[in-house]
Amino acid sequence: MPSWLLATLALLAPALLGILAGALSLFDEPERAIDNLNRFALSFAFPALIWTGIAGSDFGAPTQLGFWLVVPGVLLVSVALARALAPRHASTLALVCAFGNVAYLGLPIVEQVLGAEVMGTASLATGIHVTLALTVGPYLLLRWDPGRGDSASAARAPPMQLLRQPLLWAPPLGFAAHALGPEARAAAVSVLQPLGRAAAPVALFVLGLYLACHRHRLRSLGLGDALHVVFKLLAMPALTFAAAWGAHRLGWLGLAQAQVLCLLSTMPAAITTFAIAKGAQRGTEAIARAIVLTTLVSGLTIPCAAYLVTTWLPTW
Template identity: 30%
Template sequence: MHVLLTVAFPVFALIGIGWLGGRLRLLGPHGTTALNGFVGWFALPAMLFTALAKVSIAEVLNGAFVIVFGGSMLLTYVAGMVAARLMSGARLAHMSLFGLSASFGNVGYMGIPLCVTAFGPEGALPGTLAAVLGAAGILTFGLILVEVDVQRGHGAQAARGRVLRAVLRSPIVQAVALGAMVSALRIAVPEPVMRFLDLLGSAAAPCALFAIGLFLSDKGLGTARREVLVASLGKVLLQPLIALALLPWFLDLGTMWGKAAVLCAALPTAANAFVVAKEYETFVEGASGTILLSTVASVATVSALLVLLSIG
């Protein structure tokens, strides 16, 4: 019970008041856009940069964590694609977006704050690595497959160019790359600059969680309910089970990295899945519904994991 009160409750309570604020329209019609912009362009990049700049790069590049978390994400993505094909005979773009909804967790907005709450400041390290694997790994791979389908007849060069531009424009990817460079080259960041970034980054966790609630406040399950249910089960149940199955071979469950790999695998679907689906006007209702259902379900599944793994 103690872990639920000290770790799970603050995280889900922040999401809850964000949802309430959205339902009551307290932040106006553009509140979600403005808050997401602040978190995505300023607070979260600052947090990721400082987390990397303060440690040696060897402390972040945990190969065993990459295999366990990355492997669970990739296998769930493939399972999602197969499920979409079997259920509706979907095309490659639809299959890819279904797979993203089933595997691409909300590490940036929810996972990093959760890891920091559970493990302390050092929890930002596995959270950051998981965010990089998601954004630069499975999301990029998924976008490539969508573009291969969309750009049929226009050549592979167009698909590669769009994906590369999207990745390079990401402030999170830029912050991670810059932080890794500062760490690798052992560049001393001036104390006033670091204090400013620490202050800015400290706003990332509460604002990101509040933003999740705002985003969910006007979403529904839509009409693609069978696909939403299957994708949500893949995200909050299948992926952490795969991580647990891989764990004994590569990581000790008693370590922070082992617990974080399972915890990050159990996170609900990220809002990016809806953003990408909306851009391509494919699986839009399904992605939106999966974000909502997996987030609601994660209240139970993540809380149960926190207790089972003795986190906090």
Template identity: 30%
Template sequence: MFLDVLFGVLPLFLVMLIGFCVSFAPRFPDGVEPALNVFVFYVALPALLYKVVAQADVSAGVPVDFIWVSTLAALVFALCCWAVFRYLVRVDRARALAGMLSTSFGNVSYLGIPVVLGVLGPQAGFAAGMGQLVHNVIFMVGFPILAQLALPASGTSGQKPSAARLARTVRNALVYSPVTWAMVLGGAVVIFAVPVPQPLNDTVDLLSAAAAPGALFVIGMSLRRTIQRSNARRAERRTGAAGSAPARAAKLSLGIMVVGKLVAFPLLTVLLLRVLAPDLDPLWVNAAVLMAAMPTSATAYIMAQNDTGDGEPTAVAIVATCVLAVLVVPLMAQLVLT
């Protein structure tokens, strides 16, 4: 199992490595990454999710146990992370929220979907799509709302929470998301048996084929910028020797983020699934576990910086979890996948 999963995910991480390496080339200036990211998020990834949903076997529906147990695992784990950072590491509320996000919110779209498809096969596409939707809704909607309520004067805006701001958060994460509409459209096609012209299907196939390599390539390119940004902010905030209390707290926080994201979260998901949903189809169980085991999302940095004003720990966690995931994910698969 370990070698099977390793060989399944290794090409994905190699594409990320290629993206990281070419980001240093003069032919790939800073403007390339944002352009590629827009293409992947608004075109290729929606095409892939539409395709996997439209071609899925939905005769049995979406397993309710998958939805509510995955949601429960994410919420329980996020709450535990908040408590650990706030009361064990003893950081302020802003950094505790950023730590919670970094340890809980994985790269379920750009990396999770390719990994699930690579490990479990194309038949797991529907489960992968639903899994990323659950995680994205929880964190991309829930975290900004929580940050607005807990830190009304923090972040980059400094605005107080209001019903209008909360409504905009929900709208931007759901209504304006092309990923959401792609899955809704694919669901409508498969549920109502809508005939789709073959040329249109072929076009979707071409675009969806670019989703996985494009997303992984963008992740690799973004790692260089993340490293540079983290180094710059760390240099600005350096206040003492390496053995100082702030430095020790930062190292402890990073260790918690890495172990929590790559090990503790998937293990908690396995435990809850086996206790609360023992009869769930193994395909859905494995998809839920792999989604939980994904490294920290690149989007988490933007959210942490915007909503708490402190994205530096998240940037470090992104790099560390991405590097270690190439070995940890196959190892976790060997131990817990059914």
């Protein structure tokens, strides 16, 4: 069995356990368990994983322009297409496009498929994604919602929400740790590494539990749900591969960076998008169905992407 496929399948175990826990009703309040485990992973485990990925290596901030332009450029084109082609669904499409599951699924898959040596790059790319996800996504959800009314006060919330997000601060603090002496930095990394290693299995278990608890949402699918899958799992990855190829040919993007960006672009909608939609009281049902549906379909698309980034991209 190819190593990329074996690495991808190895990530299914925690998710399957989550599905099993939901099916057997092992939690008295599964929604509360999802919320609490989600908070733990988002606020502690993943920031620790990103921090140790940068602080624990000799990784330096990328200087090539393409690394900084591909993600926002693809997002800009994607939301513009959503607005032009599907205005009725543009608000939820914008949030789903902006907030992919780049932390919960993306970082573990990148490490399994591309190796630990690219985790510094992947951690920084995740920081870019999260920054855009917590600003552009919620703003457009409110701005483009057909029944939004006066949402000016709600539209001012994302900046403060962004500043409170530990995932945003993990990359710069990881770079700042390089100012410490080697021994102090190594000690800090050794303390936080076990917490970071808990991120992937906890997050994947939460994902499986969420799928089990929300499987009923698949009973009422429509054209809008198909559009969320097409935009998130087909259009955005295709645009990312094209942008990465062009940037690489121009000398603006290294191969390893292109592999990371392309693989992260294939992630499904993040579970956190439901919390954002619920807080804004906009599009909660559409977002919930998008999370479940894109996650299930990504079981087919992620292995395909893993194959492409490990066999086709090196030929560039």
